[in-house]
């Protein structure tokens with residue numbers, strides 16, 4: 001049986017959940033929370049889906065911005081020095097100034113996407129194209145690898161490993177999650193499929209960590225060349241190249257190859273689904289709001305020369321595109337409760353005790369849908385960020401969603417600058433080259449007459465792109 005852990009949530013502005021350890025500071029009370037049952041606490045009151053909404057309701061009922069929820073869990077994970085180095089490498093390699101050197105990679109991948117869409121105009125399923133775009137961007141930034149437009153082996157390796165990780169990460173998926181002693185049964189034992197699967201997934205993860213790294217390193221070392229390949233005309237700058245150069249130069253900030261290899265492998269898993277989700281959300285918003293699309297296209301027409309595509313240097317002149325990207329990140333935020341963190345020392349908030357070891361969850365969803373900050377928060381409305389007088393971005397009207405959509409504190413998403421630039425460039429390019437409309441389908445009426453009608457949106461929505 002796991003330890004009983006008390007969780008807290010800050011909800012009016014966010015949410016915090018954390019676990020109590022034994023060293024209590026008796027002087028201060030714990031934050032308020034919903035009444036639970038003996039032994040199981042609030043375990044059965046927290047839904048397994050959309051739990052951030054429940055936290056938000058409790059917060060409103062108890063009129064508090066910090067909430068304490070008691071849940072039984074045995075899950076704990078400590079971030080040691082080894083992992084800290086990975087985080088430092090990711091943050092350093094993807095900071096704003098570093099990301100600027102990868103803009104040619106983003107532009108190249110986005111232009112290839114436009115070409116694929118043009119070649120394949122009857123295919124209304126945008127999502128596989130967006131997956132290809134983000135895979136291409138991340139693999140080229142991480143390793144300098146130029147991937148194939150179809151059936152790329154590096155994407156396959158990364159996707160296989162990712163799928164295994166996603167399945168394994170769902171708590172309670174396997175019986176061993178509930179009965180830990182099962183981990184000692186042999187792999188051939190009936191019911192021990194988790195062991196065979198774990199072996200398979202661990203092999204896939206090893207491939208993902210080792211194969212792109214070894215291939216790209218081999219190429220970098222073989223060419224011993226500068227950061228620009230004349231042959232392809234594309235920048236070959238990559239995080240791997242910079243990191244290896246730093247080892248070669250014997251810099252005191254150099255990371256070991258182990259750390260470099262693991263960090264690069266993590267970027268795909270952390271950055272691909274999240275970026276695709278924000279892009280699809282944005283297309284959904286534009287499908288539902290043709291007036292926003294028209295306004296954005298008008299701004300682009302006034303700034304970008306005919307026959308050209310916008311690039312990231314145009315961002316200051318295209319505030320409405322920025323507003324659309326920010327609204328997409330806010331409207332259907334990809335990570336509503338980000339990743340739980342654990343407190344390493346005792347803390348205090350508004351006179352409440354937050355004990356060391358507590359698990360803290362910030363309710364980003366509540367922050368990004370707070371109607372005191374964002375009027376009509378469930379509406380897709382990029383204009384909320386625009387000053388109507390100047391047409392410029394004005395975050396005093398509605399707070400920049402970046403304060404909550406990429407996590408918090410030292411472990412804030414290191415890929416946030418690249419994610420934002422990828423999203424911005426995708427939207428600007430897509431709406432320069434295409435109109436985006438709901439797909440049409442032919443249906444036969446009971447009278448036998450054949451008519452064309454708009455496909456209404458479901459969660460499996462489709463889009464049609466019109467040149």
Ligand code: HEM
Nearest residue numbers: 270271274275278334335338339406407408411413415419
């Ligand atoms: C719209 C796209 C993205 C969203 C919404 C997003 C969101 C997040 C969030 C909420 C976290 C957890 C932060 C925390 O613990 O407080 C995170 C962590 C992380 N993200 Fe992102 N992310 C996105 C794109 C990316 C991209 C493109 C990359 C890299 C290429 C990336 C790499 C990472 C890594 C490595 C971590 C783990 C950081 C750590 O634990 O120290 N993310 N992301």
